[in-house]
Amino acid sequence: MILSKFAEDTKLGGPVDSLKVKEALQRDLDQLEGWAITIHMKFNKGKCQILHLGQGNPGCTDRLGNEMLESSTTERDLGVLVYRKLNMSQHALAARRTSCVLGCIRQSITS
Structure with a gap:
């Protein structure tokens, strides 16, 4: 997965074409949440969304912490x-x- 940061924006992404990769993405989200807690930073989870790119994308659901992320x-x-x-x-x-x-x-x- 690719993590990019610019100013206050953080993006995590990559191609999710198998269950193994989907689980890796969720692990990365969990690590990102753990990192935020460690440095006493809070994500505005209301602004955190998933953008499923391309036609025929299965549209997996993921979570950040205990909250499910909405699709955009x-x-x-x-x-x-x-x-x-x-x-x-x-x-x-x-x-x-x-x-x-x-x-x-x-x-x-x-x-």
Whole structure:
């Protein structure tokens, strides 16, 4: 599994294609929870979610501590929207809306 941290975001992930790998992922989640307890850090478990990527993904359930993690269809990673089906259609729409807002801001500043 791959653990990545950026600012206050922590992500744990990797391909889960067998029961053995799924159990390894759960062990890693348990170790992450143990590490957080050791250094007196708390995860906001309400914000902890699972993003099952790709079509035909079995959608395993996992837990962090005693709480089951909910599945999500979309996650934001460094400002980029990542969708469960790995398509970019919604991201393109969000980018167009952002571009329109930036255009309005630019117009109001130059006027």
